[in-house]
Amino acid sequence: MSVPMENPISFTNVGRTKWWHRGIFASQTGYVLLALVVLMIVMRFASPYFFTEGNMQNVAKNFSFIAIATLGITFVIITGGIDLSVGSMMCFSAMITSMVMVELSAPGSSFVHLAADGKTAVANVPGLILLISVLAGLFVAFIVGMINGFCIAVLGLSPFVTTLGMLSIVRGLAYVVSNGRGSFPGGPDADLFYALTSGDVLGVPAPFIYLVILAVVMAVVLHHTSFGRHVFALGGNEKAAELTGIPVVRVKIEVYVICALAAGLQGIIISGWLGSAPANMATSYELNVIAAAVIGGANLAGGLGGPLGAIVGCVLLEVIRNGLVLAQVNSYWQQTLVGVIIILAVLVDRIRSRMT
């Protein structure tokens, strides 16, 4: 057997990819980020109001309202799955949170004991009601995520069908528990709740701060932990992931739980800004969330995506919406334009990958 043996290892016939063909420069996220910057420069000249502090705060706040859920669904999309129940999840978690908040604050309600001063016992610890209510809201999200994950990973149902069913189930439950009326945050911790959800710190909206923290955590998890590596492997080649001994079922359940928790948290934050959790809250938000993730470069076939892309997608959607308002374009055009951008973003990436 004659195989040429050169020693030590050399790279004679394998070229190194040029730096601009690698990493972010070669990704859809990179192109969309560039488009976003161009769009913002155009807006700068189109409208003097665009770069004012008030408008920037507005933009930051508005995109943060879907961006946290987008971070969550990006995990699912990277594994090659989809979660259509995020909109309903936002509503249901928000509703449970405000209902628990009211229930724990109401004197004489069935769950709580009255303290000596006539207030409920939990009300005497500042913030405790809020903490319990938010945890309750997140707990129902956790349960829904577990059920989604169980049906998909263990029972082998398709993610699309499972979460489509869950969309309806969870929305229905939101109507059932509130009798269709929705619910309102209340009690002694309501002001704290509003401050934490729609307030700001030194001019930076609170939701934006949460978003940045969660995005950084997500980047570390995706790229520097074995869980993140397994999430990508699952989207790249599920069979390979299984053969190499990755706990496929566990990872799948985990991503649906993460997604549901992110949606739940997002819903709770939105309800703080709205001042209520109506039963039709966040209807069809799942489409915005998926659109933002896809525009930012997450691939529905799996294997690609990240927090930067998720945020860039959300910002782009919001800047377009904001720009159309400032340019006094009929706001009904907004949806049409969003659709065009989804297709364009994916198209540009396709053309680029054909060229190389």
Add this chain to the structure above:
Amino acid sequence: MTSAATPVLELSGIGKEFGAIRALHDVDLHVRPGEVVGLMGDNGAGKSTLVKIIAGNFRPTHGEIRFDGNAVHFYRPIDARAVGIEVVYQDLALADNLTAAANVFLGRELKRKFGPVALLDHKAMASRALELFGELRSETRPHDLVKQMSGGQRQAVAIARTRLSNAKLVMMDEPTAAISVRQVEQVLGLIHRLKEQGVAVMLISHRMPDVFAVCDRVIVMRRGEKRADKPIHETSPEEVTALITGAKEAA
């Protein structure tokens, strides 16, 4: 592995039935360290069933498997992997969207503790992967995406994974089926590297020239039975073809 005479894998009387269908009947075979054994046979001859039994996908209905001299029972593939049997699958089981190093370490990532959290040790994994590619003399960069690699490089990544766990027996399922002529040579080179390091290799292949190029011994299966087990220099492609097709019953 004290002496080359102790077989790393020894099968005796292995049989497998799926209901009324007898897929394997009374197969005896052994593989020594550093030996490359070709497993040949037509479709349905029982090759894949045999491989799956050795890899722990199926349990044999009859017979005994001995590994390194000890009787072993595999209930799941992970049991076979634990004793040192690795399979390089035909479709290689690589995640295209990950780098070469990430694929080599998939499922057994190296980590560093930072307080309560364990983060991936990218540097250690890349340098170990580069070392393995060096051992295999494959021009593969740890940081390149598998998506962009040639068939030969992909094989190197899949084989490097078996080296990582210090497997004693590597089974390769049709490694040269879907790649170019030049890359076939690379893959056969990789098999030689494994042999040099004392790893036993079972090569499952349809390609006669490849088997005759690298194997020390060839085993021919037909209708679930072992029909021949011969040192490669005592047989010829013509004889093996005759054994596979049944023109010659046994040798």
